[in-house]
Amino acid sequence: MLVTALPGQSLPAVIEPDNDLSILDVIKENRAEIRSLITRTGAAMFRGFEVGGVDGLHDVVRALSGAPLDYTERTSPRSSLSGNVFTSTDYPPTEEIFLHNECSYQAQWPMKVFFYCLQPAETQGATPFADVREVYRHIDPAVAEEFIRRKWMYVRNFSEMGGSWQYFYDTDDRSQVERYCGSQGIDVEWVGTDGLRTRAVREPVHPHPVTGEPVWFNHATFFHISSLPQIYQEEMLEMYGEENLPTNSYYGDGARIPDDVMKHLQKAYRAALTRFDWQADDLVVIDNMLTAHGREPFTGGRRIAIAMAEASDAPVEP
The missing domain is CATH 3.60.130.10 (Clavaminate synthase-like)
Incomplete structure (x- = not known):
């Protein structure tokens, strides 16, 4: 795998293919290194891979973090796409969603959050990140x-x-x-x-x-x-x-x-905010305790799927 950075952006680190290995094979061969990268930088993006839609996202979550978590103690309207893979917050596209850490109001929270771009927006629609x-x-x-x-x-x-x-x-x-x-x-x-x-x-x-x-x-x-x-x-x-x-x-x-x-x-x-434009099949994994996320307003049919994993009260895996 090839680890790079987006021009002028501190988040996320970018993992790109440097051979014909699938995303699951890359994770299998480099799992410890990828997890360390996420902990060190706060977020890593797989770009240039064929993820395979919502089913493929399920497979990636399980390979990197285990079974995805349910969305409990909800505060935002979301729809289930398949099992514990959900749409990102179903708010009107004209609204900004301010930076936050997922479920940080709860007694327990997910340590990892996965964002997968099924369809990028026509304009704006970034998921801004901030290193907390x-x-x-x-x-x-x-x-x-x-x-x-x-x-x-x-x-x-x-x-x-x-x-x-x-x-x-x-x-x-x-x-x-x-x-x-x-x-x-x-x-x-x-x-x-x-x-x-x-x-x-x-x-x-x-x-x-x-x-x-x-x-x-x-x-x-x-x-x-x-x-x-x-x-x-x-x-x-x-x-x-x-x-x-x-x-x-x-x-x-x-x-x-x-x-x-x-x-x-x-x-x-806002002083810590970074942003990038989604491409179809981009998949970002964040350390939820290190990286806040939000949403820009957008036009077009933007579709971002999310999954949460690794409950904070479970045994810690580096």
């Missing part, structure tokens, strides 16, 4: 220390308008929701006839299980209403009021996070 080690370096130490001391809380409201708890928890059994939330450190409050409000307090910084380095790993910025475009902020506040927003972030003690702090965090993510 670099994000952390851009955050004022006083801001980071405040979060570390107070932690961060995310609040979710489930309703017919904001998205039902039945969809996001994939059940209509309240007791099942309560059992799951209790096991994950999530407080449950049933609201009205069929509404649900949940609260959870999480750490903003975590040690990486392989490298040991502290990484900025949370959804505090992504869940905060100020990360939405201004027009959506106004519409959401008018529709729900702050208390009933579908998602929002606070300090761990429940206090509001000042606007200037959120702007500072948003700026730190």
